[in-house]
Amino acid sequence: MDKKPVLVSGIKPTGDLHIGNYFGAMRQLVELTKEGKYRPFIFVADYHALNTMQDAEEMRRRTRELVMAYIAVGLDPKEVVLFKQSDVPAHTELCWIFDTITDMPYLARAHAFKAEVDKLTDSMPARRFLSAKLEQLTNIGVGLFNYPMLMAADILLYDAEVVPVGQDQKQHIEIARDTAEKFNRVYKTEVFKLPEAHIMTDVAIVPGIDGRKMSKSYNNVIPLFGSHDDLKKAVMSIVTDSSGDRPENVYRIHRLFRSEVNLDALYDEHRGNYKALKETLIEDLDRYLAPMRAKYEELKENPDIVEEVLKAGKREARAVSEAKMEQVRKAIGVA
Numbered sequence: 028m029d030k031k032p033v034l035v036s037g038i039k040p041t042g043d044l045h046i047g048n049y050f051g052a053m054r055q056l057v058e059l060t061k062e063g064k065y066r067p068f069i070f071v072a073d074y075h076a077l078n079t080m081q082d083a084e085e086m087r088r089r090t091r092e093l094v095m096a097y098i099a100v101g102l103d104p105k106e107v108v109l110f111k112q113s114d115v116p117a118h119t120e121l122c123w124i125f126d127t128i129t130d131m132p133y134l135a136r137a138h139a140f141k142a143e144v145d146k147l148t149d150s151m152p153a154r155r156f157l158s159a160k161l162e163q164l165t166n167i168g169v170g171l172f173n174y175p176m177l178m179a180a181d182i183l184l185y186d187a188e189v190v191p192v193g194q195d196q197k198q199h200i201e202i203a204r205d206t207a208e209k210f211n212r213v214y215k216t217e218v219f220k221l222p223e224a225h226i227m228t229d230v231a232i233v234p235g236i237d238g239r240k241m242s243k244s245y246n247n248v249i250p251l252f253g254s255h256d257d258l259k260k261a262v263m264s265i266v267t268d269s270s271g272d273r274p275e276n277v278y279r280i281h282r283l284f285r286s287e288v289n290l291d292a293l294y295d296e297h298r299g300n301y302k303a304l305k306e307t308l309i310e311d312l313d314r315y316l317a318p319m320r321a322k323y324e325e326l327k328e329n330p331d332i333v334e335e336v337l338k339a340g341k342r343e344a345r346a347v348s349e350a351k352m353e354q355v356r357k358a359i360g361v362a
Contacts, residue, residue: 047241110340
């Protein structure tokens with residue numbers, strides 16, 4: 028029996044992956060799983076994705092792409108339990124059980140829900156949402172309101188001790204801890220451990236080709252698995268300010284691939300020659316991403332590899348989660 032502390036992380040299969048995704052979270056997660064200190068459970072959060080995606084073929088395609096991407100950037104399926112959330116029924120079963128001990132005002136504190144309410148009700152504080160007119164809330168799905176309980180189930184099912192998140196996601200772990208404490212108190216048991224957030228402090232905020240944060244919604248991305256031509260098209264589109272000697276947007280992206288000392292010498296050598304600097308960035312990007320791209324293409328040509336990875340992950344995740352649910356069912360009196 029593996030006695031290492033459990034690490035849990037979920038990733039929604041939404042959107043084409045870009046270098047902002049890689050430097051912002053994927054690289055750090057891969058490094059954490061390589062340390063050998065944890066027993067990692069990494070899942071594709073396809074049920075969470077249903078809040079924004081209602082296209083079956085897109086869901087299947089993006090799920091496969093996400094699994095391929097994580098393997099391509101270095102996640103080792105032999106060391107990680109990699110699975111789909113939807114393959115483990117215990118996630119939604121436990122979510123319902125948590126629903127029954129959670130009140131609505133508590134869930135109304137969740138950041139994503141508060142932000143949505145504020146948009147729809149002319150900045151009315153989310154804590155007053157219950158008194159809002161029903162028609163003002165019709166665009167907010169129950170899934171968006173309730174997602175913290177599903178997230179708590181995702182984490183607590185596996186006795187997670189470590190959950191890697193950015194600072195802005197710390198609330199998710201706080202809600203999971205609150206839920207574990209409340210369940211244990213209500214049912215006079217010690218079924219659930221209290222997870223800890225692992226704040227990824229070295230997360231890079233990657234600028235897009237327009238200078239804003241790189242995001243698919245801004246259409247300002249550099250694709251993670253793009254061809255040399257794709258990279259060239261994106262880099263040559265980077266917005267530059269002709270008033271300076273150094274193209275700052277190019278430089279900020281370039282810092283991800285070279286040391287500042289090396290980069291400063293390069294930019295001094297090509298002072299004012301934006302085309303040469305962009306061409307160098309293209310080559311550095313291509314050199315860095317080529318091994319990941321090659322692995323990704325290999326997985327595309329061998330779909331059985333992904334299927335086998337997910338089957339193995341499903342078996343192990345179901346075994347672990349079902350053992351936990353036996354404890355839960357006994358605690359609540361249904362078994």
